[in-house]
Amino acid sequence: MHEYSIAAALADRVREQIELHRLRRVSVVRLRIGRLRGVVVENLSMFLGLLLEGTAAAGAKLEVDEVPIRLSCPACGMVAEAPEVWALHCPRCMGPAEIVAGKELTFVSLEAE
Numbered sequence: 122m123h124e125y126s127i128a129a130a131l132a133d134r135v136r137e138q139i140e141l142h143r144l145r146r147v148s149v150v151r152l153r154i155g156r157l158r159g160v161v162v163e164n165l166s167m168f169l170g171l172l173l174e175g176t177a178a179a180g181a182k183l184e185v186d187e188v189p190i191r192l193s194c195p196a197c198g199m200v201a202e203a204p205e206v207w208a209l210h211c212p213r214c215m216g217p218a219e220i221v222a223g224k225e226l227t228f229v230s231l232e233a234e
């Protein structure tokens with residue numbers, strides 16, 4: 122259901138853009154998603170396809186730019202990429218790190234005619 126609610130919000134944005142710019146056909150929908158969101162892109166793409174049926178964006182391709190998780194350590198100033206969500210500590214001093222990237226969920230653009 123997680124992907125469904127994201128797809129619903131995204132479909133609203135796409136419909137808005139179609140209306141605003143009077144688009145006749147949308148071929149690509151671009152999105153930026155942080156890895157911390159834990160979004161399954163295949164599911165998101167499937168739901169979005171269903172939600173956009175019958176619109177100018179029917180059959181549009183979903184292009185996702187996945188943003189890696191980045192950490193910043195307030196104790197030693199280290200900035201590092203975290204391979205997984207569970208590794209939220211500083212790799213240098215092992216102190217608790219702050220998440221500075223990876224929570225993104227941004228509608229980027231449409232490719233349209």
Ligand SMILES: [Zn+2]
Pocket residue numbers: 194195196197198199211212213214215216
């Ligand atoms: Zn540190």
